[in-house]
Amino acid sequence: AVSHQVSFPNATPYKRCCVEGVCDKDLFKAVDDMLADSPWFQRKQGRDHVVVHSHWYKHQARHNEVWRNIWKCHSISFEENSMQGGRCRVASTYVGRPCLREKKKQAGFAMIAAMSHEHHFPQREQVCQWAKRAAQESPELYRVSLCGEGVQCPALALARFGFQAKGDTWGSNRVMDTVLSGTVPLFTAEEQIRVLPAFVPWREMSYVANLSSYESFREGMRAAELHYDGAARALEKYAPLIHWTKPKG
Structure with a gap:
């Protein structure tokens, strides 16, 4: 399986998301092109691939038609448990910061x-x-x-x-x-x-x-x-x- 995490462009304009000099929306294109060229992806059209897609801005963008190969993967999503186009979207798990437990609840x-x-x-x-x-x-x-x-x-x-x-x-x-x-x-x-x-x-x-x-x-x-x-x-x-x-x- 292949896992990628990319951030939507303009979600936080004061922060850029770059990997090896490729930034923002160009990361989407790079991942989508990589999947298109991958024999492992083509074997099952993404049914055995997972994309980490847990940025909160996901719900405010509509890239289904543009990034066709990314959306053929299963995804770890932001606050969503669903099936879309035969692919699973599973809500990401927040990391807890617990207190030391108390023996007596007051x-x-x-x-x-x-x-x-x-x-x-x-x-x-x-x-x-x-x-x-x-x-x-x-x-x-x-x-x-x-x-x-x-x-x-x-x-x-x-x-x-x-x-x-x-x-x-x-x-x-x-x-x-x-x-x-x-x-x-x-x-x-x-x-x-x-x-x-x-x-x-x-x-x-x-x-x-x-x-x-x-x-x-x-x-x-x-x-x-x-x-x-x-x-x-x-x-x-x-x-x-x-x-x-x-x-x-």
Whole structure:
């Protein structure tokens, strides 16, 4: 199999992607031409080739017709699990940066995340507003170690659940940080699960909260607590699948 990683032109104009003097869109042409001339590629028309195609700008470009040979390969893609033209697109796996695990969980919930960017993050703001409100109303049920910007460790590892709220895309490395810190992911949208690598049984080791209203959100937090023991056991079983420094990862 042949693997290449190239970056879309103009995605980040202050950065150029060059390999041996070939840059940006010319890299696409070089790879496409190389595949066209390869007897190994021609043997099965890309069915036994994989291209690493995990740049976030992929969804904003339309090169299917231009780079015909590249698109005949299977691909490691950005937040996508699908079949396209008889080829597999498998979501890339983010690398987690875990906290040291805590023996005793002292809080129910946490979310450590950037709250502002070039785009607005309304879902994150909503989650923190409601989580803090629930904690004020019922501190014995809804203790929050940290929600918003701040230092990730040990706040994430001290919580039983780590909220996953949409930023500029559905996915982020925060899910991996959460799992590897021994904390159960608490998703806020089904789309967040769909963009994750399919080889991990995410639904067994997580819960999905409802953001349609404060009452639904609070009820979801309560339901998540009832789900915790089973999810935590599944997390211990499957976390090595995404731990790149462990032998079973």
